[in-house]
Amino acid sequence: MAAKLWYNAVVAGLRKLRDDIKDRGDKVESLESLMSFGMGSSWNSTTVSYLMCGNATNLKSCLSPGFLVCDKCHLIKYCSEKCRTTHWPKHRSYCSHPYLGETWQPSWVTERRDPTFLYASNLLTLYRPTIDFWGDLPAMDCLQLPANEGSDYLRPMGDLKLCFAASGDIRNLIRTINSLPADYSGYCDVLLNETNPVLVNRNLVLLFILLSSGPSLEEAAEIATHLMYSAALPGGGAEYVKRCVTFIYRDCDADLSFQRCLDTRGEGKVYSVQPSTGTKRLLEMTHSTYPLSSALKSMKDTTMAPDQLDSNEKYFSSLKPAHRMSFQRYRETGILAPFSMTTVNFTQPNRFLFSPQGTWMVPEDANPLFGWDVSRVQASGIKHGTTPEDIMGCLFFHIKDELREFAKRVKELKIDIHVTSFDAGILAKGITIGALPAFEDTSFDRIVTGNLVDFVGMRTCLADWGPLLNRENEFASVLMQTKAWDRPRATNQWGPHAMELLMEKCNKIPGLEVKIKSIFAQGLRSPALFRIFDSLDAFSENEGAFQDYLRDQDVDESVAAFDLRLRTKHRVHPKRFGIPLDAPGWQKLPDLSSDEFYDIFTLGGANLPVRFLEFEAMGSTTSEWTGEF
Incomplete structure (x- = not known):
């Protein structure tokens, strides 16, 4: 039996390798492609590179690809009618689940009561430590080379230095590296900083797993995907992660400062400099001994708690039926x-993802879909045989593809990654005095500050990072985003009173469509009304209020003080979600179809009011400052 399983696994791996070479035209990477560390997700510990037959019931599961889709739920595929019939007793409960019904309504509607979140108070909420592991903004390519350094095809591409000053996860780094030209011949030095020691060291372990030699890119990408987003790991993968942690953090208590230089598959290195005290929390987490059963109970007690039902169903009411079931x-x-x-x-x-005591630390409203480009997610899923309806299956294949491509790029290009854990302002001052030798010339081509401006203010943020911009690169820029730009005055806050005012005004409009009035007939119990109100920020013209925010932040004086200017035309990221980067200056609001809105805001979770800012050196010729954003 064991010999047969091994034979089937090897044959499946060889077929996948052949198909990959045929599809991508790649050369065989190395012998490591044929090796297995037993870290795969499938029941026989092989990797999952295509959608397998859904008849997966026990160790006699079908190993064939699935291509006959269930015509009712569109969430599962089978290799044959025989497998479909065999698996039906197990699939029936899902295929007939109420969530798949077009007329499904949240519990508060069917029970004729007000939703609990409408008047909920946080005063009685028990304290539970949480960490924003996943982020909530779509990842961006911070270079956008075709619109910047790569726009002049007669000029050879030079070396690049990138700084992510407050990056809790590695998605922006991955998207940026994956967007580099395949023939990029320069050196790329990346600084990845975050103050939270758990996030920093999680990122360090993820990078080591992806970039160090050993398992194939396929296996490394798969276990890293689960390490990022799954509550449990395959046994072989968990053991490998433990060995990686042991290797990275050996003798970490010897000094006050934790410093490492880790080899990658290519020419580059992964460096880390941080206070040694910051490693202790992660080591406590990884050395804990609670069982899987208690961990999953903690996760479900948090994500599926009775007091979370209405909030969860509020989100589900905005989803398509199959996406509800997949989630x-x-x-x-x-x-x-x-x-x-x-x-x-x-x-x-x-x-x-759990505390040393086994407590689920991911926030209740965290969503693994948030922060990913849904159109790309679904395209990846289709490529691997998954249906667009199985959105979480699509996400699995997409993240794995992105991580695999990232590891491949680092292997083939010249990329060094420096992982640090310091207060952003202190880090900037340390770079200025040469504390990090790799960046002693203090000349970054991109500085991504995240939403630091919301915590330290515009002037401090520019004072810290403006002097570190590469003045010899006319495309160099400091990139900011703000989530809290005087929101109470500028955006639409929902609540019972505001919703009642909206209904009252709309009901007075002559000729308002009957369908809209029927939504209001349910009053504050209407799921459609919540969707309408939650989407208002996307279509609110608040340019005047944002200009007031910029004046309150003394942007004119700040940019002048540090020899910078605010770009009127962005070259890296749009000024707000839903507007293309190359949109004309007069376009202030998204112009989206209902499907585009659903992908970007509902599934993708793009934060509606977030605004983005780009600063460049005063001498740059890429844009002209007109005194208005």
Whole structure:
């Protein structure tokens, strides 16, 4: 039996390798492509590179690809009618689930009561430590080379230095590196900084798993995907992660400062400099001993708690039926995987998402979909055989593809990554005095400050990072985003009183469509009304209020003080979500179809009021300052 399983696994791996070479035209990377560390997600510990038949019930599961889709739910595929019939008793409960019904309504509607979140108070909420592991803004390519340094094709591309001054996760780094030209011949030095020691060291372990030699890119990308988003890990993967942690943090208590230089598959290195005290929390988490059962109970007690039902169903009411079911499957299992994939191989808790005591540390409203480009997610899923309806299965394949491509780029290009954990202002001053030798010339081509401006203010942020901009690169820029730009005055805050005013005004409009008035007939119990109100920020013209915010931040004086200017035409990221980067200056609001809005804001979770800012050196010729944003 064991010999047969091994033979099937090897044959499947060889077929996948052949198909990959045929599809991408790649050369065989190395012998490591044929090696296995037993870290895969499938029941026989092989990697999952295509959607397998849904008849996965036990160790006699079908290993064939699935291509006959269930014509009712569109969430699962089978290799034959025989497998479809065999698996139906197990699939029936999902295929007939109320969430798949077009007329499904949240519990508060069917029970004729007001939703609990409408008048909820946080005063009685028990304290539970949480960490924003996943982020909530779509990842961006901070270079956008075709519109910047790469726009002049007669000029050879030079070296690049990138700074992510407050980056809790690695998505922006991945998107940026994956957007580099395949023939990029320069050196790229990246500084990845974050104050939270758990996030910093999680990123360091993820980078080591992806970039160090050993397992194939396929296996490394798969275990890293689960390490980022799954509550449990395959047994072999969990053991490998433990060995990686042991290797990285050996003798870390010897000095006050933790410093490491780790090899990658290519020419580059991964460096880390941080206070040694910052490593202790992660080591406590990874050395904990709670069982998987208690970890999953903690996760479900948080994500599926009775007092969270209305909030969860409020989100579900905005989703398409199949997407509701796909997301529900993820909440039940805690595993990011295709809908039909068996999870019997996931036997160990992912200790990176739980406290040392086994408490789920991901916030209740965190969503793994938020922060990813949904159109790209679904395209990746289709490429691997998944249906667009199985959105979480699509996300699994997309993240794995992105991580694999990232590891491949670092292997083939010249990229050094420096992981640090310091207060952003202190880090900037340390760079200025040469504390980090790799950046002693203090000349970054991009500085991504995240939403630091919301915590330290515009002038401080520019004072810290403006002097570190590469003045010899006319495309160099400091990139900011703000989530809290005087929001109470400028944006639409929902609540019972505001919603009642909206209904009152709309009901007075002659000729208002009957469908809209029927939505108001349900009053404050209407799920459609919540969707309308929650989307108002996307279509609110608040340019005047934002200009007031910039004046309150003394932007004119600040940019003049540090020899910078605010770009009127962005070259890296649009000024707000839903507007293309190359949109004309007069376009202030998104112009989206309902499907585009659903992908960007509902599934993708783009934060409606967030605004983006780009600063460049005063001598740059890329744009002209007109005194208005």
